[in-house]
Each structure stands twice: as structure tokens, then as C-alpha cells.
Amino acid sequence: MAAALERGAFLLLLLLPPLWAAEPSAEPAPEPVDSAGGPAAPPETRAAVRTHSGPAPITDVAKLCVCDLLVAQCDVNCCCDPDCSAADFSLFTTCSVPIVTGDNRLCSQKAAIYSLDVEANPPERIFKLIDQVNPSVFCIHATNYKEALSFSSPQMPTSENFDQLLKEFESATFSAEPDSWNMNTDAQSPSDANETYRYEYGVPIQTVDAFLRLPSPVVSSWCSDANPAGFLVNQATKCIRSVSVENCGNIQAVSMLFYINSSILAVPKSSQMVNITVQSVVVQSLNGMWTLLNSSDVLRLPMILDEVCINIVLGVSYHITYTDAGEIIEAAASFVLGAINKEALSIQQSFEISFTQNTNKHGQLTILQSTSNQDCLAAQGARTPVLFGYNMVSGCKLRITAAMKCQPLTQTLLDLLKGQTFPEYVASFGNSRAQDVLDWVPITHFQTSEQSSCQIPISLEIEVKWTKYGSLVNPQARIVNVTATITSTTLKQLPSGRERTIPITSSVVFTDISSPAEPGYKAWPTINVKLPFDFFFPFV
Numbered sequence: 001m002a003a004a005l006e007r008g009a010f011l012l013l014l015l016l017p018p019l020w021a022a023e024p025s026a027e028p029a030p031e032p033v034d035s036a037g038g039p040a041a042p043p044e045t046r047a048a049v050r051t052h053s054g055p056a057p058i059t060d061v062a063k064l065c066v067c068d069l070l071v072a073q074c075d076v077n078c079c080c081d082p083d084c085s086a087a088d089f090s091l092f093t094t095c096s097v098p099i100v101t102g103d104n105r106l107c108s109q110k111a112a113i114y115s116l117d118v119e120a121n122p123p124e125r126i127f128k129l130i131d132q133v134n135p136s137v138f139c140i141h142a143t144n145y146k147e148a149l150s151f152s153s154p155q156m157p158t159s160e161n162f163d164q165l166l167k168e169f170e171s172a173t174f175s176a177e178p179d180s181w182n183m184n185t186d187a188q189s190p191s192d193a194n195e196t197y198r199y200e201y202g203v204p205i206q207t208v209d210a211f212l213r214l215p216s217p218v219v220s221s222w223c224s225d226a227n228p229a230g231f232l233v234n235q236a237t238k239c240i241r242s243v244s245v246e247n248c249g250n251i252q253a254v255s256m257l258f259y260i261n262s263s264i265l266a267v268p269k270s271s272q273m274v275n276i277t278v279q280s281v282v283v284q285s286l287n288g289m290w291t292l293l294n295s296s297d298v299l300r301l302p303m304i305l306d307e308v309c310i311n312i313v314l315g316v317s318y319h320i321t322y323t324d325a326g327e328i329i330e331a332a333a334s335f336v337l338g339a340i341n342k343e344a345l346s347i348q349q350s351f352e353i354s355f356t357q358n359t360n361k362h363g364q365l366t367i368l369q370s371t372s373n374q375d376c377l378a379a380q381g382a383r384t385p386v387l388f389g390y391n392m393v394s395g396c397k398l399r400i401t402a403a404m405k406c407q408p409l410t411q412t413l414l415d416l417l418k419g420q421t422f423p424e425y426v427a428s429f430g431n432s433r434a435q436d437v438l439d440w441v442p443i444t445h446f447q448t449s450e451q452s453s454c455q456i457p458i459s460l461e462i463e464v465k466w467t468k469y470g471s472l473v474n475p476q477a478r479i480v481n482v483t484a485t486i487t488s489t490t491l492k493q494l495p496s497g498r499e500r501t502i503p504i505t506s507s508v509v510f511t512d513i514s515s516p517a518e519p520g521y522k523a524w525p526t527i528n529v530k531l532p533f534d535f536f537f538p539f540v
Contacts, residue, residue, distance in 0.1 A: 061112045062129060067097045079114035079125050090122035101132060107139040108132070166219060197268045198326030204228035205320070205328070207262040208273065212318070214351050215239055215253065225253055229318065229353050231326075236352045243347050245340060248302045248309035254347070255302055256335055259316050264331050276318075279332040282377045284314060286339050289401045289499060292377050294408055300337060307342055314338040318353040319382050329358065334377075354382050365426060366419055367462065368506040370394040376416060376504050383419055386462070386508050388430070388477065395505035402494040406454035409491070417460040417486065417506055426464075428479045441479055449488035459487040462508040467515075480513070 065080035074084035079095035093116075100112040111132040117124050157165050199205070205212040211228040216237040218224040223239035243254060252258045256278070263273035281293045281300065286308070300311040315336035322328050340347060354369065366383035376396040384394070398413070425440040432439035449455045463483045468475035494500060 061100050061102050061110045062127075064100050064102075064112070065097070066100070079116070079127075080112065086122075086124060089116070089125040092116055092123070092125075095125075103140075104134065105140045107134050107141050109134065197270060199231040199267060199322070199328065200326060201232045202230045203268065205231055206265040206268050208265070209262050212262075212264060212353075213259070214318075214353055215241075215349065216351070223253065223349060231322075232355050234354050236350070238348060238350045240346050240348050242345065243309075243312065243340060244345065245304060245307065245309045245342050248312055248340070249304065251302075253349075254312040256299055256311075256313060256337075257301065259313070259335075260333055264320075264328055266328050267326065274328050274331050276331045276333050278335065279319070280334045280377060282334075282336045283311075284336060284338040286341065287497075289403070289497075290336075290377065290399055291401065291403050292408070292412065308339050309341075310339040311337050312340060312347065313349065314347060315350040316352070317382075318351075320353065320355045321358045322355060324357060356383055357385065365423055365462075367392060367460070367508055368394050368396065368417060368504075370396065375399075376413075388464075388466075389510055391507075391509045393505065393507040395503055398502050398504050400491070400494065400500045400502065402496050402498060406456070406491055410454075410456050413457045413504065414486075416504065417457055418484075422484075426479055426482050429476065441482055444481070444483045446483060446485040447488065448485065450490050452490040454491040455488040456491045457486050457488045458502060459505045460507070461485045461487070464508065464510045465513050466510060467513050475514075 065078065065082070067075055067078035068081045068083070069075055069078075070083075072083060074088045075081045077092050077094055077096040078084065079089070079092065080097060080100060095114045095116060098114055100114075102109045102111075109132055111130050113126075113128040113130060115126045117126050155161065155165065205228065213225050214227050214229040214235060214237065215223040215225050216227040216235075217239040218227075221240045223241045227237075229235065241251075241253060243251060248254060260276040260278065263275050266272040266274050278299075281298075283291045283293060285291070302309055302312045304310075313335060317334040319332045319334070320328055321330035321332075336350075338347070356366075356369070358364065365386040367386060369382040369384040374395075374397045376398040384392075386392070396416075400409075423443065425442055428439050428441050461484070463481075463485075464479060465481040466477050466479045469478040470476045489502075
């Protein structure tokens with residue numbers, strides 16, 4: 001038992017060496033020396049050396065070896081082990097690690113190839129260093145940012161740095177590039193000058209002065225105008241903006257001109273510009289009634305009238321039309337304008353952006369595209385192409401007030417359901433040419449309505465009938481009939497101050513009318529025997 005205690009005490013002393021150093025000693029402590037025998041550096045310097053003298057990372061793939069596990073010994077079948085000699089390689093059966101590569105996120109990287117030449121006498125190792133190309137689309141051309149592969153400690157917001165952090169990160173996108181990066185265009189390669197630019201998904205839509213603004217809330221619910229609209233990124237945001245009647249004319253973000261005064265670049269870094277056109281303007285009164293203006297090309301700026309500020313922007317809906325080459329060809333905006341009185345201290349604004357691909361502007365069959373707010377008057381121009389075989393239903397809601405007139409509303413709904421360029425013919429095959437007249441099917445129009453003085457269209461139903469054509473093994477789809485049916489309803493006059501909401505729908509359905517396929521056979525062959533003229537010679 002005493003021996004055990006003595007061993008335990010001895011182990012305790014070994015585990016706690018600082019306790020020995022803390023005890024006073026009568027003899028002076030020996031001078032610390034380094035490995036070479038000279039005096040060692042002071043403790044502070046030694047601590048700094050221990051902290052910053054880590055081994056440099058190995059980036060040469062010829063020196064990397066993941067199968068080298070034994071120290072100063074040759075690992076079996078590890079062809080990259082530097083401890084192995086030619087005699088060891090002759091005993092290997094295969095290379096456990098045949099290839100060693102560096103950072104697989106780089107577009108081009110070095111690769112060390114190891115193999116065994118078993119036909120040699122004795123067998124020997126073969127080593128090759130090649131350039132390997134990364135087949136991935138998302139790869140790094142060059143790691144020119146030292147902190148790219150590490151995470152830095154985030155700066156915690158305090159009362160002193162809050163304003164600085166808010167200014168740096170208030171937008172939806174921000175730059176993490178250090179100031180030391182060289183952004184001069186002179187350093188670009190000559191190939192960059194001849195590069196054809198195009199918009200890609202998520203890239204901010206550029207304008208003449210900056211980018212297309214899509215205000216959104218950032219830290220709180222208040223609007224920030226530094227949010228760029230990304231290409232092909234459908235967004236819908238709502239935020240609050242501080243406004244008063246006295247200064248409504250001085251706030252740019254409540255004016256129509258703020259959202260259409262800058263032209264969009266058709267492609268990034270180009271001189272071709274696309275103007276933003278006003279598609280529709282809806283005016284909302286103080287009691288919430290909506291009125292569609294007949295003329296949308298009139299610019300209405302905020303103004304004070306009888307202690308009420310009118311024509312302030314409550315909502316903006318952008319609609320961008322682009323090609324399959326990533327080029328913007330059209331840009332339209334629909335506005336909702338409202339009014340505030342002296343009691344109002346803030347307003348809520350809504351913003352939306354949608355995209356439509358237009359490969360054949362004058363001949364594409366499209367239907368109404370649903371929007372997030374489901375407002376028909378704000379969804380004009382938003383169309384989605386009809387894809388073969390896909391049944392689709394879309395729609396919106398129309399708020400009717402007593403001030404709306406029948407004839408303008410009817411034309412507006414027709415344009416909304418059918419679009420501005422509704423085609424007259426549809427190709428029967430997917431590869432039908434325009435000069436082949438018989439390959440085009442006319443669209444038959446039907447209209448169902450009641451007997452009334454005012455009829456407004458409320459739905460468009462497109463039915464496409466198709467059949468299987470050609471070989472039984474590989475039949476082709478062929479469109480044989482297309483009908484477009486518009487359904488109308490009676491618009492009753494509403495009392496003053498009243499309103500009504502009705503749904504507007506658009507749908508497309510594909511119907512297969514193919515007859516059951518049955519295997520067929522060719523006609524049986526007939527026997528057509530012709531004998532030579534001297535067949536019966538010499539009898540005849």
C-alpha cells in the first residue's frame with residue numbers, strides 16, 4: 001500500500017512540473033540554452049516563436065503523400081512514400097494511391113501520377129507530374145485572396161461601430177474585396193477586351209448610372225434603396241418609408257421619375273440601352289378605391305393639393321423581357337399611386353420584379369403569369385410561355401369600383417388575357433417551317449357571354465388537341481386543333497363608394513386524341529411467275 005502511494009505521488013509530481021518551479025531554490029537557476037548550446041532567447045521571444053513558427057503548408061503535389069503513415073519506414077504499396085527505395089518498389093503489387101492532386105477547386109492544377117512497371121526487371125515505380133483540368137463549371141482560376149479559404153472573426157456590433165457596420169452591410173449585396181486588390185483595367189488580359197458580355201443568373205441589372213433599384217427592408221422594416229435587382233431573380237418586397245405632406249415633393253423614392261429615369265443596359269458593360277416604359281398607372285384614393293388611368297404615358301409627380309399629397313408611389317412592378325442569349329430587350333413598370341394627409345407619418349411600399357423569355361416575340365403562345373400580389377391591374381404584360389404537354393392555370397384578382405367604365409375595362413381585360421400579340425396559327429410539329437403552310441393549324445376562337453349591355457371577359461381557356469403521328473416505335477406529337485374560349489360576365493353598376501373583387505383566370509390544357517395504336521402488316525406478296533420462252537423446248 002505504501003509503495004502504491006509512493007508511486008502515485010511520484011506520478012503526481014511528474015504531471016505537475018510547474019509546482020516545482022514555483023518553489024524557491026537556494027541555488028540560482030541555470031541559464032537557458034538553445035539547441036546549439038548558446039544562450040536561449042528571453043521567455044517573451046520564445047513564446048512569440050512558438051506562436052508564429054508553425055510549419056508552412058505543403059502545396060507541391062510531388063511532396064504530398066496521404067499513405068505515408070510510418071515514420072522513417074517504407075509503407076507497403078505506398079508509391080509516394082519518400083522512405084521507400086527502388087528495392088522496396090520491386091516488392092509492391094500495386095500503388096494504393098495512384099494519383100495525388102492539389103486543391104480540387106482550381107480550374108487547372110498539378111497532379112502526381114504513380115504506377116508500377118511490372119514488366120521491368122526488377123519492377124520499378126513510374127512517376128509523372130501532369131497538368132489536370134477541372135471539368136467542373138464552378139472552379140477557381142486563381143487564389144489571389146489570402147483570406148479566401150479561412151473565416152475571420154466577425155466584428156460584433158456595438159454602440160460605437162453600429163453606424164459603420166450598417167453602412168457597410170445595409171444592402172443585399174456587398175463587396176468583400178480588400179482595398180489591396182488591383183482593379184485597374186490595364187491589368188486585364190487582351191482576351192477580356194473581345195469578350196462578349198451577357199447577363200447571368202443573379203447578376204445585378206446594370207443601368208446607366210448604377211443598377212436597377214428594388215427597395216427592400218434590411219435591418220428593420222424601413223426601406224433601403226441600395227438593393228439591386230438580380231437577373232432572373234423574381235422578387236417581391238414590402239417596406240416602410242417615412243413621409244410627410246410637407247416634404248413629399250422632396251423625397252425621390254416616392255416619385256415615378258425615381259424608378260424610370262435611368263435606362264437599363266441590354267448586356268453588362270455595353271452602350272446599348274433599354275428604356276423603362278410605363279405600362280399602367282393605378283391611382284388609389286384616401287379611402288382605398290383604385291382607378292385605372294386611361295393614359296399611362298403621363299408622368300405624375302407628387303404634389304400638394306388641399307393639404308393632401310397626391311401621386312406618391314405606393315407600389316412598383318417591373319417586368320423584364322429577355323432573350324435566350326441573356327440580353328434584355330424590353331423593360332416595363334406598372335405603378336400604384338396614392339395619397340396621404342397630414343396625419344400620415346409613413347407609407348408602406350411594395351416592389352416586384354418578374355422576367356419573361358421572349359425567343360419569338362410575334363409568334364409565341366403565352367398565357368397570363370400569376371404574380372404574388374394577384375392584382376390584375378398591376379400584372380399587365382407579365383406573360384409565361386405555353387409549353388407543350390404542360391397543363392397550366394394562372395390568374396389574378398380584379399377590384400372593380402363604381403368609377404370604372406365598361407368599355408375601357410373590357411379592352412384592358414382582353415389585353416390582359418390574350419396579350420398584345422396573340423398568334424393566329426400554331427405549328428403542328430415542333431420543327432414546322434414557316435413556308436410549309438399545311439403544317440400550321442389555325443386557332444379557333446369561341447366566346448361565351450350573357451345577353452347584357454356590359455360584358456367583361458373573366459377567363460381564357462386554351463385547349464390543344466394532339467395525336468401521335470408516325471412510327472409505332474417512335475411516334476411524334478402532332479397538334480391537330482387549338483381552340484381559345486373567352487368567357488364573359490355581366491358588369492353591374494356599383495353604388496358610389498362600393499367595390500367588388502372578381503377572379504380572372506387563364507388556363508391551357510392538352511388533350512391526347514390519338515387512336516389506339518395497332519401493329520399492322522404489309523400486304524401479302526403475290527406470285528408473278530414468268531417462264532423462259534424455251535422452257536418446253538423441244539416439246540413445243
